[in-house]
Amino acid sequence: MAAGQAQFEELARQLSAVGAVKRDMARVMPPDCPSGSAAVLLLLDRHGAMRMSRLAELLAVDMSVTSRHVAHVADRGWIERSPDPADRRSRILHLTQPGRDRLEDLSRRTTELLADRLSDWSDDEVVQLIRLMTRLRTSFGDCRSTASARLPHPAPGTAPQTTGTAQTTRTPA
Amino acid sequence: MAAGQAQFEELARQLSAVGAVKRDMARVMPPDCPSGSAAVLLLLDRHGAMRMSRLAELLAVDMSVTSRHVAHVADRGWIERSPDPADRRSRILHLTQPGRDRLEDLSRRTTELLADRLSDWSDDEVVQLIRLMTRLRTSFGDCRSTASARLPHPAPGTAPQTTGTAQTTRTPA
DNA sequence: TATTGTTATACTCTATAACTATA
């Protein structure tokens, strides 16, 4: 058996309140690189060059949102969009050297802030928090593939979708 | 010694990505009660009647933001604003019975979603995540009182603020 | 016809600043 109702309510409260921490971190970022742009740079660095649709999946936002973030960082020369030889509708996104430099600066700012705020945390506590937050995202993210999984209790008589194709992060249109 | 740079970077990534979880939870909420309104109702239920300034502190947002959330829930009759006998500039915010009913509905939706998504979590894991997220907020929130504490490395020659009065959540004006 | 990506529009949350009323 899993946790009780009171614990789920408390977890929901903490999830809601974690925004304050994110805002505090955003304050030490440079004004021309908001969080959406930073996430694009980080994911391209971690996972290497990729297409919009893959990036939207990793960001877990709609592709229209991804498109705007990508345009922002491309305008500043932090990424480039090469033609995709396999599909002329797509382009391959990859970091440029200025993008890598910018990302290094962002990482330094983030690390400094966290080292300051979490100076009395043990290494194990940080590791545990990372582990549990990663698992939390997995537990939610694994259900993104089908519409029926999004709602715990689908309306009676509603057959589960069996499109057969893996859903990308996309407006249902 | 605290965690290393790689762990802080990873924690920052997880904090950035937890927004997807929050969006998933927001999708099961009724359209007339967005997350800001829900937080107002929850905090008034937990901490009892209070003034705007206290609520803004608990929400960890500016009072102007709090004011709008409060107006939203007051327009719908979920809270009432009684005169504050001690200070005629303030009013005391308190939940109404419809507000309590609405909050119970919200809580049920939240609990159902989490019970579904976290069905394979142990009770201890949920408790640990709550504990670490609470501590994270404390580690950041405890530094809100002075401007100097907001930046790990204040500019050289900048004397730390010594206003003497406890700062509330307020635009520095 | 279906898919990749872009753009227009709208909504929520937030902060800053100007303002009113009261202390």
Added chain:
DNA sequence: TATAGTTATAGAGTATAACAATA
């Protein structure tokens, strides 16, 4: 003069829908 709260304005993030180009 200082503080509690409100409102106007602006910026960031997101989703939906309509659209273009290509598969």
